[in-house]
Structure formats: structure tokens, C-alpha cells
Ligand SMILES: Nc1ncnc2c1ncn2[C@@H]1O[C@H](COP(=O)(O)OP(=O)(O)O)[C@@H](O)[C@H]1O
């Protein structure tokens with residue numbers, strides 16, 4: 001029989017000694033073999049045990065490392081983190097939450113989440129704890145009750161915590177302060193509203209300014225026929241006096257020689273010959289006044305958005321003349337308007353574009369030796385193309401891209417608002433048309449307005 005191998009387990013139990021060669025073996029035959037088998041098994045079990053222990057130690061080390069990693073992550077997170085069970089009882093908080101709430105972590109554990117938030121927000125917290133589905137994240141804005149009173153506003157995300165089987169076991173809250181962000185946003189919002197208000201005010205100012213130009217133009221336009229009528233009426237009054245003196249003499253039975261003398265002295269024949277043209281001139285003046293008033297009414301009466309057939313020739317001439325009248329100095333206006341062209345649109349707005357373009361052209365030609373503005377209109381397929389060209393300095397390099405921007409102006413403060421072209425561009429676009437600018441080959445600027453033909 002082979003001697004059993006000495007093994008650690010056998011040595012520890014001292015069995016080997018007892019089966020040593022000096023003593024008579026208490027076992028015989030099969031019995032001894034059974035014992036050896038038992039010892040061998042024990043050795044195996046012991047070896048397994050040792051292996052398991054090493055494994056366990058390794059796993060434990062890994063577990064500790066993982067836990068340390070998770071803790072370090074949780075602690076370094078600047079957002080607050082609160083973990084609750086299904087009933088909203090706090091199970092864990094991170095240092096950020098401890099700092100916010102101002103009590104030690106131990107004092108927070110086992111408290112109810114509802115107690116930690118502003119009473120006004122408790123209903124939100126209850127709803128969060130009852131969040132319908134595990135997949136859903138609930139976003140809230142709440143304040144916490146801290147050691148020093150209510151906290152700033154916090155944006156909170158609440159996510160459901162589930163067990164491996166997917167059953168809901170609680171809620172995890174993460175959050176960060178948004179008070180600062182909210183205040184910044186509100187400041188931004190206020191600034192934006194103020195800007196919008198300022199912009200509206202400036203647009204109103206520009207409208208008032210163009211109304212001012214319109215009124216000045218109309219005043220000059222009316223001045224001419226009215227002074228004409230005024231002069232004629234004065235002459236008619238003098239004629240009436242002479243006529244009255246002449247007729248009174250006749251009615252009092254003056255002799256023919258006397259009547260003849262008076263007739264020559266009072267220039268009765270010339271007076272009679274002049275009557276017709278005086279009255280005709282006065283009527284013409286009155287008609288001019290009436291035309292101006294009619295044009296004005298057309299500008300002011302269309303309801304906003306009302307589109308009608310607009311006679312290009314009449315509106316372009318009136319607008320250009322009125323704009324020119326509103327500014328001092330003489331500028332040659334040259335019209336080349338094809339007969340019977342009309343566009344569909346709002347007459348007042350169409351008039352406003354032409355006034356703006358002519359007004360700019362008048363500024364551009366100021367100081368030129370022979371200031372000239374050429375206005376043309378013609379049909380081009382289904383469109384009417386209107387051009388306003390001047391012999392000013394044109395646009396400097398890179399300027400054309402900017403002139404349609406609101407508030408872009410190269411004019412001194414008080415003279416330019418930089419809104420005329422922006423408003424005109426907007427009107428053209430609202431009418432489905434376009435407004436473009438370019439330099440003329442021979443110098444000066446040209447604006448091209450394209451609108452759908454009526
Ligand atoms: N006919 C033109 N010739 C040269 N520059 C022009 C002409 N029309 C407009 N501009 C330029 O475009 C700018 C913007 O015009 P606009 O929007 O009408 O504002 P504003 O006339 O108040 O300056 C003007 O300041 C000027 O620099």
C-alpha cells in the first residue's frame with residue numbers, strides 16, 4: 001500500500017501521525033482505503049476553500065473600489081441629489097444637497113421629502129412621487145426649506161428608481177439653482193422688450209417725419225393755386241368797384257358824354273374782356289386745390305390692407321412733386337412714364353415708397369451743379385418696373401448691402417432715421433414685389449421697384 005501523501009489538511013488534523021509506520025494500523029484493508037479517500041476529499045475541500053477565500057477577497061476589493069468610485073462621483077457632482085423610497089422618505093443625499101439644506105446628512109435621512117420643500121411646492125412633490133411611468137422624468141421648479149429660510153428656485157428632475165424586476169421602489173431627484181439664470185433671462189427679456197418698444201417708437205418717428213414731409217409738400221402744392229385764386233379775387237373786387245361806379249352813373253341818368261368818359265376812365269371794356277380769363281383762372285386754381293385734396297384723400301382713406309388698382313402715372317407724379325416741394329432748392333424732375341400702367345396695391349403705401357425714394361434722391365443730388373432726378377415706369381411682362389435715378393454721388397463700396405437695414409443712415413442725427421428704405425422694402429415685399437438699388441454706370445444711384453401689373 002502506498003503511503004498517503006502528506007497534505008496540509010492531514011497535517012493539521014494530525015491523522016498522518018496516527019497512521020505512521022511505527023504504530024500498528026488500527027485499520028485493515030478496505031477500512032484503510034476508505035480513510036485515505038476521506039482524507040483526500042478533505043484536502044480537496046480545503047483547497048477549494050482557500051481558492052474561494054482568495055476569490056472573495058478579490059471581489060471584495062473590486063466592490064470597495066466600485067463603491068469608492070461611485071461615492072467620489074456622487075460627492076463631486078455639483079447638482080443636488082436626493083434619493084427617496086416609494087413613500088418619499090429620504091434614503092440618501094449628496095454633499096451638494098447637505099450644503100443647500102444646511103443640516104448634516106444624518107439629520108436628513110428618514111425625513112419625508114415633502115418637509116424639505118417650500119409648502120407651496122408640496123403638491124408638486126406629491127405628484128412627482130406618484131409619477132405615472134417609470135420611463136418618465138418629471139421636471140419641476142421648486143424651492144427648498146433650508147436652515148436659513150427658503151432657497152433660490154431650483155430646477156428639479158425626478159426619475160423613478162426601479163428594482164431589477166422593474167418595480168418602482170422610489171424616486172431620485174437631481175437639481176440645480178436657476179434663480180440666477182431666471183434673473184438673467186428676465187433681464188434679457190426686459191431689455192428685448194425695451195428694444196422693441198424703442199424700435200416701434202423710431203418707426204413711429206419715421207412715420208411722423210414722412211407725414212411731415214408730406215404735409216410740407218402738400219402745403220407748397222396748395223400755395224400756388226391758392227395765391228392765384230387770392231390774387232384773382234382781389235382783381236375781381238377792384239373790377240366790381242369800377243363796374244359799380246359806372247353802373248350807378250348810368251342809373252342816375254348821366255348824359256352819354258359823361259357815360260363815355262367814365263367808360264374810358266374806368267377801363268370798362270378791358271375789364272369786361274378780362275372777366276372771362278379771371279374766372280377761368282380762378283376755376284382752374286380751385287380745381288388744382290380740389291385735385292390735391294382728392295389725392296390726399298386717396299392716400300389716407302384706403303383701409304389698411306385694402307388693395308386697389310393704382311394709376312402709376314398720377315401717383316408717381318404727385319408723390320415726386322410733393323417730395324420735391326418739401327425741400328428747398330430746385331431740382332429737375334424728369335418723368336418717363338408709359339401710358340396706362342397700373343399696379344395692384346395700397347395707394348398710400350405705394351405713394352410712400354416713391355416719396356421715400358425721391359426724398360433720398362433729393363438729398364443725394366444736393367450740391368450738384370445740375371441736380372436731376374429721372375423717374376421712369378414701364379410694363380415688363382406681368383410687372384411694372386419703376387426706376388428712380390439721380391445724378392448724386394451714388395453708393396460707396398459695400399454700402400448697398402446695408403442701406404435696407406433698419407436704422408442704417410449716413411445722414412447727420414436729426415436728418416436721417418435710416419428707416420425710409422427699410423419701410424419701403426417691407427412695403428414692396430408685402431405687395432409681392434421687390435426693391436433693389438445699384439450704382440448707375442455714369443454715376444449716381446438708381447432704385448428699381450418692381451410690382452405686379454394690374
Ligand atoms: N439715392 C441715394 N444715393 C446715395 N445714397 C443713398 C440714396 N438713397 C439712400 N441712400 C443711402 O441709404 C441710407 C438709408 O436711407 P434711408 O433708409 O432712406 O434712411 P435715411 O434717409 O433716413 O438715411 C442713406 O442714409 C444713404 O446713405
Ligand SMILES: [Mg+2]
Pocket residue numbers: 356359360420421
Ligand atoms: Mg430716407
